Amino acid sequence: METKSSVSSVLLVLSLYSMLFNFGLGSPASNNGKWKLLKKSIGVSSMHMALLPNDKVIVFDRTDAGPSNLTLPQERCRKDQICYAHSVEFNPGNRNFRPLTISTDTWCSSGALSQNGELIQTGGYQLGERVVRHLKPCVDCDWIEEQNGLNVPRWYASNQVLPDGRIVIVGGRFQFNYEFVPKSKLYSLPFLVETRSSAKVPNNLYPFVHLAPDGNLFVFANDRAILLDYVKNIVVKKFPVLPGGVSRNYPSTGSSALLPISLVGQKSTGTNYQAEAEVLVCGGTVPDANLKADAGVFVPASKTCGRLVITSANPKWEREEMPINRVMGDMILLPTGDVLIINGAAKGTAGWGVAREPVLSPVLYKPGNKKPNRFEILSPTTIPRLYHSTAHLLSDGRVLLGGSNPNANYNFTALYPTELSLEAFSPPYLSPSSKSRPVISWVRPGLELSYVQKFVVRFRLNYEAEKIYVTMVAPSFTTHSFAMNQRLLVLDTGNVRKSSAKKPGSKSNYYSVESYAPARPELAPPGYYLLFVVCEGVPSRGMWVRIKK
Structure with a gap:
């Protein structure tokens, strides 16, 4: 890909998105979507969420925040006699859930599904910071915790599944490096030091990590990105700074998605197929917004987005604006190829009690459309989803929403109370006025x-x-x-x-x-x-x- 001219790369990208638009990925929505409350309370706030291949959803919180609203059976109480569950398995089909057992703290941890469909969950806080946890997609399975599965503590790190089936864990608080599951060597990543010092505050936690079509890792932190050859531990490309002076990672907390990768044309080229790849980054706020919020000044979040063709020989950010300011928004890829941007706030940052003005309306982003026709505001929810909220695509095409707890423990009288509910958002393609489903x-x-x-x-x-x-x-x-x-x-x-x-x-x-x-x-x-x-x-x-x- 590096040998292509910038003109050739741009033409390829335009061709790709023209193709996607013609396939219907950019077709207008017939209505604005629909919300449905699935469960008023599962007893646990959904800080983390994963879908297993048996269609069960695993949700879990931190374990050091005191009592949840769900107890464990007596035989599964921890040694210190703490009998509160902090994880559940939820069945979207019948809305039943069952408590799961976690002994070590999962606060602000990370995870991925293994090639066998097992949830691999890494890091956390204090006694959980080096733990690797395993949960298989089977009846009555529970968490298995590997106490020394990581080389170093991982708190606010990001994970990505690799072509060889391993999982890479990148960064975390005071960890300017990466490692793998299964456990092996630790590798230094100076880029994480550089992006932290450039912001003068730690706005590079939970870095955005995407696997590029050439097998290298796209790593974005604060306002810039690199392409990392994790095998040789060398940076093969430095991307331009995303202009605008906005930080995108925790606690400024924007979001990012790898846009749909087209494989159209692969059958004629086979394993030599060269795919284009583009990354979208949206939202966040200025680098010092967290410090200002701690002092009671809630800075408006950013509307800005950046799109970058990471496979281009001469990549340049294309900037555009969302219709709503948003920090802590989730980006979920829909089966059509559109992107749902959901949850978050219009002011402040991530953290305890430092966000204001919940954004209740999701936005649909249509990557195949031309500017300014890519964004569409959808129907609002009535439930604020702020810090420690989650979203996940379900196999039936809906998006599951859970969590929101900008408090140090379970607090139901705070300005923004701890949220224990699960709700589903049906995108416009599921409306009665749409054509029936295949x-x-x-x-x-x-x-x-x-x-x-x-x-x-x-x-x-x-x-x-x-x-x-x-x-x-x-x-x-x-x-x-x-x-x-x-x-x-x-x-x-x-x-x-x-x-x-x-x-x-x-x-x-x-x-x-x-x-x-x-x-x-x-x-x-x-x-x-x-x-x-x-x-x-x-x-x-x-x-x-x-x-x-």
């Missing part, structure tokens, strides 16, 4: 895929469809406004066939579409993905598939 009936040869493998997806519709494409979404680990390991791939497809046979009395049309799995693990690390068929801008329910090395 329904996947099978994937052949099966749900386990090899790299560059051709497979066929069969689905049914009750109308004639023209705009059809297939996406794969990697499940994320979300906390502190960053969805770690989030990734969406627009798959290369071949023939789309409509079956001439119909069941008696059925209004459904049956289709099959040839698709091609990603060519190599740098494009899609091994593990579980949600497979969606999108017709006329409306996604099916996701089906779990697994890419194996």
Whole structure:
């Protein structure tokens, strides 16, 4: 990619997003979305959230904040006789939940799903700062804690699954380095020292980490980024500073997403396919906003966003503005390829009691549209989701929201009380006025895929469809406004066939579409993905598939 001219790179990007727009990724919403309260209380505030391949959602809080509103069975009380749960498994299908047991503190920790679908959760506070925790997607499974799984303490670090199946952990408070799970060598990363000193306050915690299509890591901290070869421990590219004087990482806390990666054209090039990749960074605030908020001065959050083609030979930030100022907003990739920006506040920063003016309306960002037609304000919730709130895409296409606790413990009389509820937001594509959803009936040869493998997806519709494409979404680990390991791939497809046979009395049309799995693990690390068929801008329910090395 480095040998391409800047003109060539720009043309490729324009071509990519033109293609995405034509496929319907930029199609206008027919309404503004819908909210539904799923559970008034699960007893635990959702500081961290992850979706497992069995469609169960794992949510958990810190363990040192005193009593939660959920008790453990007596036989699972900790040795110090503390019998409060700080983690639950939630089933979105029937809204049931069960308490889980965590012994060490998970405050401001990180995580990712392994290639086997196991939740790997790293770090935390005090006795939890070097712990690696494991939770398998099975009936009645509980947390298993590896007490010395990390080389150094990890508090406010970020994780990313790698092409070889390992998980990298980057940064954390006073940790200017990175390491891996399984545990191995520790590597220095001076970039984290430089970005901290440039802001004069620690605005580089929870750095934004994305896996680039060449296998290197894009690491963003404060207002700048590098491309890191983590194997050789060398910086292969320094990106321009994102202008504007805004810090984007904790406690200024903007958010970031790797925009959809198009694999269209891969079938003709196979493993040599060169994918373009673009990163979006939005929100945050000025570097000293946290200090001012501690003194009672709540600075307005930023509206600004930056888009950067990280695979370009001459990358430059493209700036634009959200319709709403936002700090602590979550960016969630939807199956269509659009980005939902949700949660957060219009003033202040992340931290205890230092944000004001909750932003109740999510915003839909359509990367395939041209400026200024990329943003759309959606229907508001009634529940503020501030510090320590989370969001996650579900397999049915809704987005699950939980948490918000800008208090040092569980406090239900504060200005912004501790929030124990879970609610779901249905994006506009699920509105009654939208076309009905495609329904996947099978994937052949099966749900386990090899790299560059051709497979066929069969689905049914009750109308004639023209705009059809297939996406794969990697499940994320979300906390502190960053969805770690989030990734969406627009798959290369071949023939789309409509079956001439119909069941008696059925209004459904049956289709099959040839698709091609990603060519190599740098494009899609091994593990579980949600497979969606999108017709006329409306996604099916996701089906779990697994890419194996």
